[in-house]
Each structure stands twice: as structure tokens, then as C-alpha cells.
Amino acid sequence: MVKLIQFIYSCVAVAILTPVGPAYAETSLRGSSYSSKFKVIERRNSTGSEISLSRDPVYIPGLADDDIYRPNADGKHVELAKMMAQKNGVPVDLFLRLIQQESGWNPKALSHKGAIGLTQLMPDTARYLGVDPHDVRQNLDGGARYLSQQYKRFRNWRLALAAYNAGPEAVAKYNGVPPYKETQNYVRRILR
Structure with missing residues (x-):
């Protein structure tokens, strides 16, 4: 059981610490459906890269589903x-x-x-x-x-x-x- 927990922690640590750049984020989204896309924001701090994921829709022109209605961010109009x-x-x-x-x-x-x-x-x-x-x-x-x-x-x-x-x-x-x-x-x- 201890080894299983260590393995899970290792996987989570690798997933969190692996740097993912914007280019990877864009190409990895190309084949996915709109509802499963995540907004990827890269922030750098003194310890390296930190990735934050959000369920906010991202408009990436040229994707197959770029016709889906996505109003401006504040919805003002x-x-x-x-x-x-x-x-x-x-x-x-x-x-x-x-x-x-x-x-x-x-x-x-x-x-x-x-x-x-x-x-x-x-x-x-x-x-x-x-x-x-x-x-x-x-x-x-x-x-x-x-x-x-x-x-x-x-x-x-x-x-x-x-x-x-x-x-x-x-x-x-x-x-x-x-x-x-x-x-x-x-x-x-x-x-x-």
C-alpha cells in the first residue's frame, strides 16, 4: 500500500513539475472537443514554471470548432x-x-x-x-x-x-x- 501511495505521489509530482509550453498546449488541443479544452496559462516564478488549468473556453482560430459561439470575455455586448x-x-x-x-x-x-x-x-x-x-x-x-x-x-x-x-x-x-x-x-x- 505504501508503494502504491509513493507511486501515485510520484506521478502527480511529474505531472505538476513537467513544463508545458504554449505551443504544446495549442497542438494538444487540436483534436479534442470544445467542451474538454482547458485554458493553459504559464506563469514563471523563482522556482520555475507553474501551470494553471482553467475550464474557461479558449478561442483558438483555425480549430475545427471555431464556429462555436463564444462571446467576448466580459459578455458586455x-x-x-x-x-x-x-x-x-x-x-x-x-x-x-x-x-x-x-x-x-x-x-x-x-x-x-x-x-x-x-x-x-x-x-x-x-x-x-x-x-x-x-x-x-x-x-x-x-x-x-x-x-x-x-x-x-x-x-x-x-x-x-x-x-x-x-x-x-x-x-x-x-x-x-x-x-x-x-x-x-x-x-x-x-x-x-
């Missing part, structure tokens, strides 16, 4: 986003996933094409909707309203998302989700 989705008749979870996909919950996001804010409104779309895309409330309202308009036109959330991403003309032209990789991936990630 989530309630407003939910309210705007409900106001405009958009399923709340769908809208939250759209925001995650569009901006990663960064209200100051600016795309290389010029899309602005949490819902990545293009300047012309924002003007059409009569909203200031730099104002969080107006951006969320405009994004939810625009998605709702696309749903009313195409009567299908899949096509509404495709229209939100590629434009309604592209969806009408192809009579479905356009054959653009970006749009196909966009729709797939949000609807997963």
Missing part, C-alpha cells in the same frame, strides 16, 4: 445582441453565431473590404439601413435588421446568411448559396 435579434425576429443563437463569425465579438473590427463593427456592416449597407456602423447598438440593430430582411426575401435562414455574406444578388443569381468557398464556409460554420 451579448445582452444587447440578444435584444436586437429578438426585436428583428432573428433566432438569437443564429445571430450570436453570426457575430462570432463576422467579428469575433470585436466592436472595432474593420475588414480589408471595409466592413465595420460587430456585425461587419459595409458602409453602403449601413447607409441603406440608416445606422452608424461604429455605434455598437446601431451596428447590432442594423445587422439583425439586414439579416431579417434577407430572410423575408429568401424565406430560408441558410440563404439569408449567404445573402448577408455574399450579397442578395449573388444568392438570386445562383438560386441558392453561391459557389464561393468563403460563403459556403461562412454558412456552414454558423449553422453547425
Whole structure:
């Protein structure tokens, strides 16, 4: 019994004292499911490395499950986003996933094409909707309203998302989700 306890202590000591760097932490998470991921934080003190594990979700772009809704750390815009989705008749979870996909919950996001804010409104779309895309409330309202308009036109959330991403003309032209990789991936990630 004593040897068993010594063996267990040895295993625990090795597990605690073995340094694990961020590169190992990232690659070891790649194949795991989102719910089992741990946030790995490395802190150095005078005695060496100390690893702390937390069950907080970690967003690592490029993982297979990066489409899972993960709002910003403080959740500051989530309630407003939910309210705007409900106001405009958009399923709340769908809208939250759209925001995650569009901006990663960064209200100051600016795309290389010029899309602005949490819902990545293009300047012309924002003007059409009569909203200031730099104002969080107006951006969320405009994004939810625009998605709702696309749903009313195409009567299908899949096509509404495709229209939100590629434009309604592209969806009408192809009579479905356009054959653009970006749009196909966009729709797939949000609807997963």
C-alpha cells in the first residue's frame, strides 16, 4: 500500500513539475472537443514554471470548432445582441453565431473590404439601413435588421446568411448559396 501511495505521489509530482509550453498546449488541443479544452496559462516564478488549468473556453482560430459561439470575455455586448435579434425576429443563437463569425465579438473590427463593427456592416449597407456602423447598438440593430430582411426575401435562414455574406444578388443569381468557398464556409460554420 505504501508503494502504491509513493507511486501515485510520484506521478502527480511529474505531472505538476513537467513544463508545458504554449505551443504544446495549442497542438494538444487540436483534436479534442470544445467542451474538454482547458485554458493553459504559464506563469514563471523563482522556482520555475507553474501551470494553471482553467475550464474557461479558449478561442483558438483555425480549430475545427471555431464556429462555436463564444462571446467576448466580459459578455458586455451579448445582452444587447440578444435584444436586437429578438426585436428583428432573428433566432438569437443564429445571430450570436453570426457575430462570432463576422467579428469575433470585436466592436472595432474593420475588414480589408471595409466592413465595420460587430456585425461587419459595409458602409453602403449601413447607409441603406440608416445606422452608424461604429455605434455598437446601431451596428447590432442594423445587422439583425439586414439579416431579417434577407430572410423575408429568401424565406430560408441558410440563404439569408449567404445573402448577408455574399450579397442578395449573388444568392438570386445562383438560386441558392453561391459557389464561393468563403460563403459556403461562412454558412456552414454558423449553422453547425
